Amino acid sequence: MDVKMKGTVRVVPYDYEWKNEFLKIKAMIVDCAGDLIVGVEHVGSTAVEGLASKPIIDIDVVIDSYDVFPAVKDRLSKIGFEHEGNLGVEGREAFKRTFVDDFMPYHMYVCPKEGKGHLEHIAFRDYLRDHPEAVKAYGELKVRLAEQFRTDITSYVNAKHEFVQSILRNVNKK
Template sequence: MDAKMKGIVRVIPYNPEWKTEFLKIKAMIVDCAGDLIIGVEHVGSTAVEGLASKPVIDIDVVIDSYDIFPAVKDRLSEIGFEHEGNLGVEGREAFKRTSIDDFMPYHLYVCPKDGKGYLEHISFRDYLRDHPEAVKAYGELKMRLAEQFRTDITAYVNAKREFVQNVLKKINSLE
């Protein structure tokens, strides 16, 4: 990535290659820790067909409980991932790559199957997959916010929080 682009919020139209990139990263994770984990889920905007997104894949590595977390953390560190803590989100442990790989940019999280972070990621993704009108509205909002907050990722994330929270409220009222 061009150094000048590092601080720029960039939202682009959906790219079907994101699914392929996710599958490549998933294969690496399964190869590393498949016997310890329940699954690897493609979450976030790149997981929703037709949704404009920042070209960064969000991945949840799902574990049965925090009991298995130390072993998963050790395995991931063996292939170049560093644990960053939960970064303020309950039920989600973030990891960053310590070396360059051949994949497009991605965020990797390890989550217990009943953790709040994971459950919200999955329910939000699945709601969008089932509601094309929400995909359209969210994509338009993200494009507008990316222009408005072009050099401020924090403001961009905060500005779209209301939309996300409203969808999560709808989901909770349906259950």
């Protein structure tokens, strides 16, 4: 990943409230663009029960294809979201909120349903949900890396990369 990110790395124990937070954010997205999208998926570590995580919800807003992306982008901009491009990840378009809301922090991506970014998010999430030993190992790795790279989120993300890739290689063998 080439994008330099800022901030302190903070990994906390799993919180059951994350599911409810996702559902609130999903409702806002569906209300805004539900007729244009295929679905809204809770991805990332907060979507895996029992997994320690940075307390930030990751959301994939799934579209049928890039044909509908301009309309989705327009709808999201009307409720205060700014398109940031793909941030170096093919097949995923990042959006940031430009307003204060009552939700916990979240990252939102618009992804085509057959896009590599979305398919990898789902494959990784589902693998972890089905493999408690991987959840334990990944959680321990994240806690250790958060301590090691407390003020360097880019190094934290890069250090997790091999673990994530090993899971995706496992999934792709099946």
